[in-house]
Amino acid sequence: MVKNNLKDLLYFVTVARERSFTRAASLLGVTQSALSQAIRGLEARLEIRLLTRTTRSVSPTAAGERLLNAIGHRFDEITAELDLLTALRDKPAGTVRITAGEQVIRGILLPRLTPLLKDYPDIRVEFDINYGFRDIVADRFDAGVRLGDTIDRDMIALPIGPPLQMVAAASPAYFAAHPPPRTPADLTHHTCINLRLQSAGGLYAWEFERGDRKLNVRVEGQLVFNTPPGMVDAAVAGLGIAFLPEDEFGPLLEDGRLVRVLEDWCAPFPGYYLYYPSRRQPSPAFSLVVNALRLPAGGAVGPAATPADTIPDPPPS
The missing domain is CATH 3.40.190.290 (D-Maltodextrin-Binding Protein; domain 2)
Structure with a gap:
């Protein structure tokens, strides 16, 4: 019973986060029908509906949102601890997820990481092309890339490009x-x-x-x-x-x-910086990625932008 509950809870967390049975099934490596059956079984055992399903979307109910907030981070912690076990292996392994703009990925990240990926075939890097200010903690990214004067002060930031x-x-x-x-x-x-x-x-x-x-x-x-x-x-x-x-x-x-x-x-x-939350025990794979991207000469993140004058919007033509 405990084993089935843990598996079904993981299935629930994945569906609730992805808001899609299709994407969740792909991530979990199971069929959509098996995933749907597992969620229905979990709801039956708990005697409460956890997900609201329509033909176009999936979203947690109030009970489902409460359960997600209570256990979602625990699965993340388990995953992080399992990744740390790669330190005991001869070669570091694992996936490092980075969100950045396309030009940064093509011009900086990929060229610098190419030698690393050839030397460590068990390390995988997943790039997310995005120009918005992603919450890398909430979206479960290992790191992101932003311009140096736009990074939150509670993040570790390393310069990876010139001004x-x-x-x-x-x-x-x-x-x-x-x-x-x-x-x-x-x-x-x-x-x-x-x-x-x-x-x-x-x-x-x-x-x-x-x-x-x-x-x-x-x-x-x-x-x-x-x-x-x-x-x-x-x-x-x-x-x-x-x-x-x-x-x-x-x-x-x-x-x-x-x-x-x-x-x-x-x-x-200030140019592009790699930023990530402070972590006491970074995985060996992540540490290697950071070292590969680090500039030879370090630098501090520039000061926050000061308020600017504003030119009014042009009048309608």
Whole structure:
């Protein structure tokens, strides 16, 4: 009875977290019918419904939410302890889950981790491409990557890239038809390519700095994206000005397919940092991943951004 309860409780936790029998069954390596039968058996033994099922969604009931909060973290602790046992093996093993933007994964994480993965075939790395501010503790990631001035102070943060600079850029064809902006305020008269923030849901206000002056400019245009790659493609196509960290543009600035403007208003800022919660006993696999990503010279996370002036939204046309 105890054995069946533990297995069924694990099944329940997985379904409740994933909000999907399909995804939970895939993670657990069981069929959906076996998973559904196990949950029904658990509910019958407890004599209470734990999940609300519809044709499109699954969500915990009040009783299910209480049970999830009570036991979910205990399964996480068991998993963490089992991972620590890999320290007793000749070769470290286990999965390290990291959430980061696509350009960071392709430009920094994957190149640095490639030698490690070849040397340690039992280490697995799962990448989650995401541009929002993921709660890595709640979402059960081992680490995340953010810009240095956006990391919570209760996290351990290690620099994995040099300082960056924002770039406002558009195609030569766009600037042939529109005079380049001379000040950030001029952007309100241009067609700009907007970025919708995944965390807050609002449009990103472009941030500029020169000397002691800071400005936020809310721009308008025909296009809105929630990730940078589409913004870059749109800028190359002549559809407006994009504003992104310099590394997102790749070689397009050097080869002339994009032209940067307002460079004197784009001050350097802390680059990408790997961040993770403080842990007393990191797994050997995680420690190796951190060491592979660490820059030779360390550095502290930069100070939090100071409040900036705001340029009002442009008037409707």
